[in-house]
Every structure is written in structure tokens, then in C-alpha cells.
Amino acid sequence: xxxxxxxxxxxxxxxxxxxxxxxxxxxxxxxxxxxxxxxxxxxxxxxxxxxxxxxxxxxxxxxxxxxxxxxxxxxxxxxxxxxxxxxxxxxxxxxxxxxxxxxxxxxxxxxxxxxxxxxxxxxxxxxxxxxxxxxxxxxxxxxxxxxxxxxxxxxxxxxxxxxxxxxxxxxxxxxxxxxxxxxxxxxxxxxxxxxxxxxxxxxxxxxxxxxxxxxxxxxxxxxxxxxxxxxxxxxxxxxxxxxxxxxxxxxxxxxxxxxxxxxxxxxxxxxxxxxxxxxxxxxxxxxxxxxxxxxxxxxxxxxxxxxxxxxxxxxxxxxxxxxxxxxxxxxxxxxxxxxxxxxxxxxxxxxxxxxxxxxxxxxxxxxxxxxxxxxxxxxxxxxxxxxxxxxxx
Amino acid sequence: xxxxxxxxxxxxxxxxxxxxxxxxxxxxxxxxxxxxxxxxxxxxxxxxxxxxxxxxxxxxxxxxxxxxxxxxxxxxxxxxxxxxxxxxxxxxxxxxxxxxxxxxxxxxxxxxxxxxxxxxxxxxxxxxxxxxxxxxxxxxxxxxxxxxxxxxxxxxxxxxxxxxxxxxxxxxxxxxxxxxxxxxxxxxxxxxxxxxxxxxxxxxxxxxxxxxxxxxxxxxxxxxxxxxxxxxxxxxxxxxxxxxxxxxxxxxxxxxxxxxxxxxxxxxxxxxxxxxxxxxxxxxxxxxxxxxxxxxxxxxxxxxxxxxxxxxxxxxxxxxxxxxxxxxxxxxxxxxxxxxxxxxxxxxxxxxxxxxxxxxxxxxxxxxxxxxxxxxxxxxxxxxxxxxxxxxxxxxxxxxxx
Numbered sequence: 071x072x073x074x075x076x077x078x079x080x081x082x083x084x085x086x087x088x089x090x091x092x093x094x095x096x097x098x099x100x101x102x103x104x105x106x107x108x109x110x111x112x113x114x115x116x117x118x119x120x121x122x123x124x125x126x127x128x129x130x131x132x133x134x135x136x137x138x139x140x141x142x143x144x145x146x147x148x149x150x151x152x153x154x155x156x157x158x159x160x161x162x163x164x165x166x167x168x169x170x171x172x173x174x175x176x177x178x179x180x181x182x183x184x185x186x187x188x189x190x191x192x193x194x195x196x197x198x199x200x201x202x203x204x205x206x207x208x209x210x211x212x213x214x215x216x217x218x219x220x221x222x223x224x225x226x227x228x229x230x231x232x233x234x235x236x237x238x239x240x241x242x243x244x245x246x247x248x249x250x251x252x253x254x255x256x257x258x259x260x261x262x263x264x265x266x267x268x269x270x271x272x273x274x275x276x277x278x279x280x281x282x283x284x285x286x287x288x289x290x291x292x293x294x295x296x297x298x299x300x301x302x303x304x305x306x307x308x309x310x311x312x313x314x315x316x317x318x319x320x321x322x323x324x325x326x327x328x329x330x331x332x333x334x335x336x337x338x339x340x341x342x343x344x345x346x347x348x349x350x351x352x353x354x355x356x357x358x359x360x361x362x363x364x365x366x367x368x369x370x371x372x373x374x375x376x377x378x379x380x381x382x383x384x385x386x387x388x389x390x391x392x393x394x395x396x397x398x399x400x401x402x403x404x405x406x407x408x409x410x411x412x413x414x415x416x417x418x419x420x421x422x423x424x425x426x427x428x429x430x431x432x433x434x435x436x437x438x439x440x441x442x443x444x445x446x447x448x449x450x451x452x453x454x455x456x457x458x459x460x461x462x463x
Numbered sequence: 464x465x466x467x468x469x470x471x472x473x474x475x476x477x478x479x480x481x482x483x484x485x486x487x488x489x490x491x492x493x494x495x496x497x498x499x500x501x502x503x504x505x506x507x508x509x510x511x512x513x514x515x516x517x518x519x520x521x522x523x524x525x526x527x528x529x530x531x532x533x534x535x536x537x538x539x540x541x542x543x544x545x546x547x548x549x550x551x552x553x554x555x556x557x558x559x560x561x562x563x564x565x566x567x568x569x570x571x572x573x574x575x576x577x578x579x580x581x582x583x584x585x586x587x588x589x590x591x592x593x594x595x596x597x598x599x600x601x602x603x604x605x606x607x608x609x610x611x612x613x614x615x616x617x618x619x620x621x622x623x624x625x626x627x628x629x630x631x632x633x634x635x636x637x638x639x640x641x642x643x644x645x646x647x648x649x650x651x652x653x654x655x656x657x658x659x660x661x662x663x664x665x666x667x668x669x670x671x672x673x674x675x676x677x678x679x680x681x682x683x684x685x686x687x688x689x690x691x692x693x694x695x696x697x698x699x700x701x702x703x704x705x706x707x708x709x710x711x712x713x714x715x716x717x718x719x720x721x722x723x724x725x726x727x728x729x730x731x732x733x734x735x736x737x738x739x740x741x742x743x744x745x746x747x748x749x750x751x752x753x754x755x756x757x758x759x760x761x762x763x764x765x766x767x768x769x770x771x772x773x774x775x776x777x778x779x780x781x782x783x784x785x786x787x788x789x790x791x792x793x794x795x796x797x798x799x800x801x802x803x804x805x806x807x808x809x810x811x812x813x814x815x816x817x818x819x820x821x822x823x824x825x826x827x828x829x830x831x832x833x834x835x836x837x838x839x840x841x842x843x844x845x846x847x848x849x850x851x852x853x854x855x856x857x858x859x860x861x862x863x864x865x
Contacts (some may be wrong), residue, residue: 095689102693109720116719187493188486189500203846204839205800207807208814212839215831402705409807416707433716437704444703 113430126435128426129154135421137413139329150422154432157418158439164336164414165401165443171340172400176347183352194348201345207406209342214334214410221330224321235315235322241333242315245326255309258301266294331412335404343400350396354389355381386458394451398444405440415439523820523827524837525585529594530820531837534656534811536638540648543640544659545597547633549604552577554629556605557622560612565859569852570609574602576844630670634663652730656811658841660730664812665799668737673791675738676745677784681775683746684753694746701743706804710736714808733805741798748790752783788860792853796846803842813838 083089117124129151136146140156141163182194201209219238222228227237235242248256273286302309315325358381366380367373405416413421419436423429488494524531533544552573559570581598611617638655640647655663682694701709713736717727727735756779764774806815817834821827827834 091687095687098687098693099689112722113720116723119723185496186486186489187496187500189497189504193500193504199847200843203796203800203843203850205803205814205842207803208835208839208842211814211831211835216835219831220829405705405707406804406807408707416705420711429716430719433708433712437700437708437712440705440708441700441703445699 124431126431128428128431131426133422133425135425137418138411139332139413150426153418153422154415154435157413157415160412160418161401161404161414161416162443164332164339164404164407164412168336168339168343168400168404169397171336172343172347172396175340175344177351179344179348180351180355183348184355198345198348201342202349206338206342206403207409210334210338210406210410213338214331218330218334224317227317227322233314235317235325238330239321239327240330241328242322243326243328244315245313246310247313249305249309249311251305252309254305255298255301258304259298262294262297262301265297266290269293329412331407331410334410335407335412339400339403342403343396346396346399347393350389350392351385353392354385357388358384383458390451390455390458394448394455397451398447401443401447402440519833520830521833521837523817523824523830523834527820528585528590530816531657531813531841533659534816535654536656536659537650537654540640540650541594543637543647543650545594547637549597549600550629550633552601553604553608554622554626556608557612557617557625558608559605560609560614561617561619561622565856566852568855569848570605572848574605577601630666634667652728655730657816658813660805660810660812661799661802664730664734664737664802664805665795667734668741668798668802669791669795671734672738672741672745675742677749677780679742679746680749680753683750698743698746701740702747706736706740706801707807709740710804710808712736713739729810733808733810736808737798737802737805740801741794744794745791748787748794749783751790752785752787753779755786756782785860789853789857792849792856796849796853799849800842800846813841 130149132147133150133153134146135153137144137153137156139160141159142156144152144156179194179197182190183198185191185194221236221238224237224239227235227242229235232244234244267290270286270290273284273289276282277284277286313324313326315322315327362380362384363376366376371379404414407414408417408420411417415436419432423432426432487497529538529541533541536544555566555570555573558566577598578601581595581601612622637647638650638659639652640649642649679694679698682690683698685691685694710733713732714729717732717735721727760778760782761774764778769777802812803814805812806818809815811819817838821831821834
């Protein structure tokens with residue numbers, strides 16, 4: 071038969087799909103690895119000329135530069151490794167606080183944007199448009215040089231209730247510390263939170279299984295308040311003491327000091343990201359179909375129930391994915407601190423490169439750290455995202 | 464038109480009082496919020512206006528406006544920047560004529576802006592009468608371009624070709640010039656600066672990163688494991704680190720991996736950084752478009768006997784790219800804003816010029832607010848109009864309404 075003959079004809083090698091695919095992959099890997107080989111060859115030649123081998127031994131050497139702000143003990147006699155760790159912690163602190171404030175502020179602005187009040191909605195729109203169309207770096211400069219370096223002297227500090235003092239040198243906050251028996255109180259807070267979560271989960275499951283009202287919300291709230299309260303009394307009523315900043319001579323002593331650089335970065339980052347988060351929230355709420363809300367009211371749910379049971383769970387599905395990228399953006403944007411002098415990971419990495427003269431190892435270390443932060447955050451949030459998404463049947 | 468009287472037609476638009484009652488004072492807490500909001504807005508505006516017109520000292524801006532536009536580009540060679548601007552405005556006008564409302568808002572905005580700049584009352588010697596006249600030509604050139612663009616014989620592909628030629632000509636020939644040329648003497652990139660650099664980096668970044676991004680997106684969806692792996696690795700690494708680290712890598716680290724005698728221009732290195740960064744994000748945006756193409760399209764094309772290459776070029780990409788145009792415009796806006804980061808690696812973009820003005824003149828030491836606000840306003844105006852244009856584009860393309 072004709073077709074038989076046709077089928078038995080062998081495919082020529084240049085048209086065989088398997089051969090072509092293999093060839094494409096081999097060629098592309100040859101190109102990529104060829105360029106890498108060439109670049110690394112050049113690099114090794116340069117390092118041999120200058121005598122700086124690619125190793126991480128220098129991390130144990132003394133850093134020799136001071137860091138203005140550190141959340142763990144640090145002296146300039148400590149090692150480069152310690153300095154980089156300080157930078158990492160500074161990055162994490164500013165990112166976590168920034169994410170927290172940005173979420174709260176963004177939620178507020180998003181709600182204002184959705185308000186039926188025309189003026190309130192327009193104010194929110196003005197806020198969003200202002201922040202979305204100006205580069206973050208310019209905003210940070212505006213905050214730092216325009217506002218924070220023009221704060222009054224130490225002698226004429228702005229005093230806020232707390233007491234909190236704000237002046238050119240930074241923010242001085244009253245900060246609670248645990249007293250001798252405070253450990254008991256701290257434990258009771260932790261126990262209260264854990265117990266409250268357990269109560270919530272167990273009672274809620276009972277209600278879902280048996281259909282009996284268990285008042286899980288109220289009961290777990292009571293546990294949450296009662297257990298720390300017992301801890302408070304058990305520790306003798308004074309588990310905390312407050313470190314109050316006091317003006318002594320030319321500066322404040324005690325309290326928690328935040329530098330103006332930190333404050334400018336935190337406020338700038340949080341307000342900038344809040345504008346984007348507000349839009350994410352708004353889009354999420356608007357994505358819930360009107361019929362859902364009407365149907366829920368029709369079956370007799372209260373407005374608070376509609377909000378908690380119908381609107382928020384459905385809005386969350388839309389909100390979470392863009393929110394993840396906003397959080398990651400904030401963390402990555404914290405590297406702009408370099409320009410206003412807050413010493414986080416990237417800024418300290420740059421100083422380390424200058425001091426130790428090992429550009430490539432330090433640089434690889436910094437890139438890997440940022441990558442690790444990004445990947446870790448997106449893995450955790452993606453797991454959460456999977457839980458809230460629709461299970462399609 | 465006449466049926467409103469018998470109550471069948473649409474209700475007449477609500478009066479002003481009705482609107483105020485409904486949108487501002489619908490109940491007690493809304494009234495409270497309105498009064499509170501109005502007070503805040505009133506005092507904020509009053510403070511801003513008094514500051515702008517009385518307190519603020521705008522000397523650092525007005526003393527050298529040209530510095531913010533072109534940096535230290537030699538003043539005797541300034542006509543080259545001017546010619547480039549004229550070419551661009553003419554093409555913007557032509558694009559308006561050809562693509563109508565997609566570019567209308569931007570073209571009109573550009574014409575008005577340049578017109579205002581031409582007659583802006585500034586008492587400075589650097590903005591001479593010829594420069595003002597030069598600026599004033601631009602709005603008319605836009606209109607001329609518009610008329611030409613509307614001619615029957617002018618098609619989109621002509622304008623696109625012209626754009627391509629212009630975008631290559633300006634940064635490669637007109638602005639840098641050549642060695643030993645009397646007409647176009649060489650101007651090293653070290654003296655380029657200001658808005659010129661900002662625009663070059665953002666336009667160059669998006670134009671060059673686009674093809675790379677499309678290739679990466681195709682690579683990520685490829686059935687070849689090695690290609691897929693390389694694409695994923697590149698995209699995720701670049702997206703996982705801040706732009707500053709990438710710019711830094713190209714400005715400092717790259718030199719260690721090249722033969723020791725090779726030297727790459729500073730601005731080119733910054734551009735490479737922006738292109739690499741932008742390509743990874745373009746790839747993800749384009750991938751979104753690729754995923755939205757129903758598999759039936761590819762299957763139908765296969766059934767017709769098209770080759771894989773042709774399926775991608777003729778069927779998948781045209782549909783996918785159309786879907787992601789608004790996203791790409793959004794990305795362009797954020798790239799435009801992100802170019803400020805090149806200041807950190809020592810390039811005199813708009814922000815760098817602002818800082819140079821502040822640092823070099825001791826009398827301006829306390830005037831940071833004025834300079835940064837001026838820069839912020841420039842960025843704001845550009846970004847706002849681009850996002851407005853992108854919104855129009857989105858409506859016109861009907862994305863999300865299929």
C-alpha cells in the first residue's frame with residue numbers, strides 16, 4: 071500500500087524532533103556555560119594579579135568600622151561576619167515594621183477610597199496618586215532631608231505623650247522592660263495566646279461537628295485576657311518597668327532611641343507601600359460580587375457576619391497574591407536606605423567591600439541573602455495563599 | 464428628548480444640592496467625616512500654598528533650569544538635544560494622527576507642557592530667547608505631525624519604523640557624536656545628565672528589555688528542560704534581589720569578569736543593569752499573557768499543520784502581547800521611576816543633578832525640600848500622564864472585557 075511505504079520512510083535527522091530538541095538544549099547550555107567559563111576565567115586572572123582569592127576567610131577578621139544603629143551588640147573590633155549580621159537584622163527589623171505599618175495604613179486608605187463619602191474617597195485618591203507617581207528614592211529624600219533633618223534641637227524637642235521626645239538626633243521612646251519577676255508575666259502572655267488559639271480551634275470544630283453554639287469567639291477572647299491577667303497578679307502586680315528617656319546635659323539618656331534615618335526610612339517605605347496596598351485592598355473588596363452580599367443579607371446575616379463570612383474570605387483570594395509581591399517589594403526597597411544613611415544589609419555590604427576589598431564574595435553573600443529572604447517570604451505566603459484559594463472541583 | 468415630562472425617560476440629573484446631600488451628608492457620621500476632611504484639606508492647602516509662594520526659596524531650581532534638563536551637556540552643542548526633542552515631538556504628533564486616542568492625551572499634554580515651558584517667566588540668563596523660541600516650535604510641530612499622521616497614505620508601520628530609526632539615531636549618533644567630526648563633535652557620556660539621562664535610561668531600558676523578556680517568557684514555557692531551567696533561574700534571581708544590587712553589579716562587579724583591558728561606558732553599564740532588571744519583569748508579564756491564550760488556539764494551529772515556530776510567531780505571541788500592553792505600560796512607568804536609583808551608582812540623572820546643585824553651592828544647604836519637591840513634581844507629572852494614557856489604552860483595547 072502507498073501509505074505503508076510512506077510511514078516506513080525514515081525521518082531525516084534534521085527534521086527529527088527529538089534530535090532537534092536535544093541539539094537546542096546542548097547548544098544553549100554550551101552558550102551559557104561558555105560565557106560563564108570565559109567570565110570566570112577573566113575573574114581568576116584578575117584576582118591572581120591583585121592577590122585576593124575568592125574565599126570567605128575575611129569574615130572572621132576585625133571589621134574596624136562603626137555602625138550607627140544595631141539591634142544586637144556590636145563594636146568595630148568585631149568581625150566582618152558580625153557586621154553583615156547586624157545589617158541583615160537591621161533590614162529585617164525595618165522590613166517587618168514597614169510591612170506592619172504599610173498593611174494597617176493601606177487598609178485604612180483602601181477603606182477611605184471605598185467610602186461613599188465623596189470627599190473622603192478623594193482624599194484617599196490624592197494620597198494614592200501622590201505616592202504612586204513619585205519615585206521612592208525621591209520620597210525618602212523628601213522625608214529625610216525635608217522633614218527629619220529639620221527637626222528641632224535636643225533642647226527644644228517635640229514632646230508627645232508617653233513621653234516620647236522627637237528631635238534632630240532621633241526618636242526617644244519610653245520602652246518597657248521586664249522586671250525581676252516579669253518572666254512569669256511574659257510566659258503567661260504567651261500561654262494566653264496559645265490557649266486562646268487552641269480554645270478557638272477546638273470549640274469551633276465542636277460547633278461545626280455537632281451544630282451546637284459554643285461561643286468560641288467570646289470564650290477564647292476571655293482566655294486571651296484572663297490568663298495574662300492572672301500572670302500579672304502572680305508576678306506581684308509590677309512585671310514591667312518603664313525606661314523613660316531623661317534629658318541629661320546635651321542629650322537624652324535611657325529609653326529606646328530610634329535614629330532619624332531609621333524613622334525616615336520606615337515612614338517613607340510604609341507610606342509608599344501603603345498606597346499600593348490600598349489599591350490591592352480596594353480591588354479585592356470590589357471583586358466580591360454584589361449578589362453575594364445581597365444573598366447573605368437575604369438569608370438574614372448581620373452586616374458584621376456578612377463582612378466576616380462572605381466579603382473578607384472571598385476578597386482574600388484576590389488580595390493575597392498581589393500582597394505577597396508588595397511585601398517583597400518593600401523588603402527589597404529597604405536597600406534604598408543606603409542613600410539616606412541607615413545601615414542595613416546592602417549599605418553594610420558596601421562598606422565591607424571597601425574595607426575588606428573583596429567585592430565578589432561580599433556581593434554574592436548579599437545577593438544570596440536577599441534571594442533567601444525573598445524565596446522564604448514567598449514560600450510562606452504561597453502556602454497561606456493555597457489555603458485560602460478556591461478548591462476547584 | 465421630549466419624553467422626560469411624562470416620566471418615562473431617564474430621570475433628570477440631580478441638582479447640586481441633591482448631589483452634596485447624597486455624597487457628603489448622607490448621615491450623621493458622613494457629615495462629621497466631611498467636616499473633618501474639609502478642615503484637614505483646607506489647612507493642608509493653605510499651608511502648602513503659603514509655603515510654595517512665600518516661604519520656599521526656589522533659587523536652586525531657577526538658577527540653572529537647563530542643568531535639570533540636560534545636565535552638563537555642552538551649551539554650544541545644545542542644539543543637538545533640541546533637534547532630538549523636535550524629532551520626538553513630531554513623531555508623537557504623527558502617532559496621535561495614526562493611533563488617535565491611544566496617544567491623544569499624551570500628545571496634548573506634551574504640547575501644553577512644552578508651550579508653558581517656552582513662556583515660563585524665569586529671570587535667568589541661561590534660558591535665552593532662541594531656546595524659548597525653540598521650545599515654542601514643539602507644540603506646532605506636534606500639530607503638524609498630527610495632520611500628516613491623519614493622511615490616508617500614512618500607516619502605523621511607517622510611524623513605527625520612523626520611531627525605531629529615531630530611537631536609534633538619537634542616543635547613538637546625534638547625542639554622542641563622533642571623534643574628529645566638526646559637525647557632531649564627540650560629547651562623552653560623563654557630561655550627559657538630568658532629565659535627558661532619565662528618559663534615555665527608561666526608554667532604552669524598556670525597548671531593549673522587551674525582546675529579551677519575550678524570549679525569557681517563551682523559554683520559561685518551553686518544553687526543553689535545559690532552556691526552561693536557565694530562564695527560571697535568570698528570572699527568579701533577578702526578581703529576588705533589589706534593583707540597587709543589580710545596578711551595583713553592573714557598575715562595579717562586571718569589570719572584574721571582563722578582560723582587564725576592556726572598558727564599558729558608565730551610562731551603558733547602568734543601562735545594562737536596567738535592561739536585565741526590566742527583562743525579568745517583562746518576562747513574567749508576558750508569561751501572564753501567554754497563559755491566558757486558550758490551548759485550543761495552539762491545537763487548531765497544529766491541526767492546520769503549522770510549525771512550532773510559526774505557531775508562536777503568528778498565533779500565540781500576537782494575542783498574548785495585545786493582552787499585556789497595559790501591564791507593559793505600567794511597568795514602563797515603574798521603570799521610569801526606578802531610574803532614579805542610578806544616582807546611587809554615581810550617574811547624574813535628575814536626582815543626581817539636584818544633589819549636585821545642593822552640594823556644590825553652600826548657600827543652598829538648607830534648601831533640600833525645594834529641590835526634591837521640584838524633582839518629585841516632574842516625576843509626578845510624567846508618571847501621572849503615562850498612567851492616564853495607559854488607562855485609555857486599556858479601555859480602548861477592551862482588556863478584561865472579552
